[in-house]
Amino acid sequence: MSADENDSQAKQKPEELPSADKRPRPLPKAGRFFEEQTPKIFEAAPRALRRLTRRDLLIFGAGSLGALAGFGYLLPQDTLDRLGVHANLDTPRKERFLNHALSFDDDVAEALYSPNRTVATYSKSQITPLRNNYEGLTPDPSYIPGWRLQLEGLASGLTLSLDLHTLLARFQLHEQITRLVCVEGWSAIAWWSGLKFADLLQAYPPVSQARWASVNSSLNLDEDGNPDPYYASLDLATARHPQTLLATHFNGQSLTVDHGAPLRLLVPVKLGLKNVKAVTKITYTADQPNDYWAERGYSHYDGI
Amino acid sequence: MTEPSTSASMMHPTPRNDSPAAASAPAQKPSTAIIRKHHLLVRWSHWLNVPILLGLILSGMSIYWASPVYQHNPDPSTGNVDYVADIGTWICAHVPGLHHYSSPPDWIYNHMSLGPYLLANALRVHWFFAYLFMLNGLVYILGLALSGDWRALLPRLTDLRDAAKMQLYYIGKPFAVLLRRTWLHPRFTTKYNALQRVAYFSMPVAACLSIATGWSIHKPMQLHWLAAIFGGYNAARMWHFWLMWLFILFVVPHVVLVLTDGWDTLRSMIAGWSARVHGSEGFENER
Structure with missing residues (x-):
């Protein structure tokens, strides 16, 4: 209660105030705001x-x-x-x-994602080991020489099939040392190089209504070694992020089969499970495509 | 300070022979002097923390299982790398009745989490309770702001000395009981004593840190600056883990002390009022 309020009350009903309250009160100090107040005591039956x-x-x-x-x-x-x-x-x-x-x-x-915000990059001394996180068996490397990347849902209406030489000859390679974060909680800092997904989108534009890319690997195997195609949905906004790569090199060397030779998706603004290894097909769609782990109870977007 | 206590003694129902009021009003209705202790929103958010924190801890430990923060080199026979699994194995080997437990490394996870191999489920449950926890925190802050009770939680300079007094009281109390000596509770006129204030102030702080570390683990790329405050992504995971233990370590003595303190304290968190109108109720005889 401020001093002013007391004064006005005193003018209105001076006879009801007990004598003790007529004494001048000290002016409230600035620190008073933070001071614990004495609780008012009530009477109740x-x-x-x-x-x-x-x-x-x-x-x-x-x-x-x-x-x-x-x-x-x-x-x-x-x-x-x-x-x-x-x-x-x-x-x-x-x-x-x-x-x-x-x-x-x-x-x-x-909402947190911004195409202009890049993730932190590290120096070579900060690189940590990256494990082979293939869920099932690691594919036999014999597929590598005959590997092709298939592109579907293009504005041209064509289905393209590109080999590694074409990709490496046509696109500039970019290097980055970024952190890969797994949904399980572990992470690794690794040195990647590859072409920008944005460059691929520019060179082979998708149909105008496309908002998604379905990134597939037909080479993925289950624990018994049977084919278990892997597919992740990726929104095109993230695909166009400057740090989203189709990586071809790891630690300065061509990708090994453990890490998805000869070309894998590297999208540091997403959880590791979106970083499809040994990509064999990319399909652009208007509707959100299926996602391997979303079908198993994980989130669809996986932005980190 | 003097004003309310005089009015309290005036209103207090203890009959006094020398009081003219008591003499002139013989049929005085019995009444109880009470103070408002906790705002309705504070009380609701307090109790909602029970299922929310339980949900967060259980699902959080299931998430922890997927990639334990504290790991050692793989055990040559089992391949286990997880200290929490080791604790489970130890418990099953040493606690009678648990020797035949089917999966000793999972013992802690089966009793302190939703269970192993439930990462997708646990993540979903964790996000659900995490958003509830943040909402609940806002409700709590709103209750504190509306009632002005946040002032009672603020640490003050006298807390160091008073906390030492309280600590001394707690240390001496069991001996005093054994020796049948009187051992007086230090008298405080504030809502909480210094030790209570430390405990009750630390909880919203810990909650804020849990939320901040949680976000920095959850969105380590977009909120990289937040993770950097805690020393980076991996360090933030450790913070988040130990903050969970802070909540657990708080809850155990909290429940024990409230139950020993009595019904008035427990009731004040349900009905909101307390009949202890003089702060820590006259243990140290000054009146």
Whole structure:
């Protein structure tokens, strides 16, 4: 309460004020704003207090039970099974609800993306080892000599098939030392060189309505060595990012089969799982294409 | 300081023979003096933290499992690199009744996370609870702002001395009980004593750090500057991990102390009011 307010009150009802309040009050200091205030003491009938407490206890209790039920409902079925809840709670509704959280987060990631913001680059002394993260078996290198990159969904209406020599002869190579971040949490700083995806898009423009690239590798294998084609969706805005490469070299050498010889996608503004190894086909589409890991419960956008 | 305490003693229902008011009003209604302790929004956000933090910790440990921050060289026989898995193995080997646990390295993950091999699920649950946690934090801040109670949380210069006093009290209390000596609680007229203030102030700070480190792990490229504040992407992961432990380490004594302190304290976080109108209720006899 400010001094002014006190004065006006004193003028209105001087007779009701207790004598103690007539003493001049010290002016409020600037530091007063941060000072803890003495709590006002209220008088309440014990019966009313008991009633209020009972009411709040019931409301909070009901709220807690509701929150607990909601919390339990959201747990994965495997966790519920382990907790002894064998009723199947993995309903399509729950999936949709949790996928909303995922797509909301994707929208946030997309809002954070800027075509002009580049990721940090490092010096050669900061390079760390990069493991071969092929999920299944690493393909046999015998595919490399006959490898071609197929382009579909072009403005020309043609399907192009390019070999490595054509690509290396036609496009300028760019070098960058960037961090590759895996969805699992580990990361590695690696030295890459390759052509810019933006240059490829300029040289072979996609159909005008295209907003997505589907980046495929037919060479991917599962754990038993059977073909397990890998595909990632990439929005064209990210494909045009200056640091999005179709990498052909790793640590100054031609890509080895571990790292996706002879050409892999390198998109440092996305999680590692978008960085398709041994790319064999790129298709431009208007609608969002399928994504290998999105089909397995991960996000679609994966912007980091 | 003097004004409210005099009014409190005037309104206090203790009958006094020498008081003229008590003599002239014999049929005085019984009433209780109370103070407002926690704003409704503070109370709701406080309790909502329970399922939210539980969800974040359980899903967070499942995410941690996918690539443990603390790793050693691969174990020659199992290939295990994870210290948390080692702890599980140790527990299963040494705790009676757990010797036949089917997968000892997963023991911690099966009991302190959603479970191993659930990365995609855990990420989804983690984002859901993380956005709720941030919203809940805003509700809490709003409650503090509306009630002005944020002032009671601010650290002050006297805290160092007062915290030492409280620490001394806690250290001496068990001995005093054993020796049947009186051991007086230091008297504070503030809402919280210095140790409480440190604890309750550190929690919103830790929450802010958890959110900041969380974002710097989640978007290490777009928010590179944020990760750089914490020493880069890998360091931010460690911060995020240890901040989780700070929450766990806070919750255990928090619950124990509230339960030993009694119903008034617990009720104040539900109904919002307290009948302890004099700060730490007269343990040190000054009145």
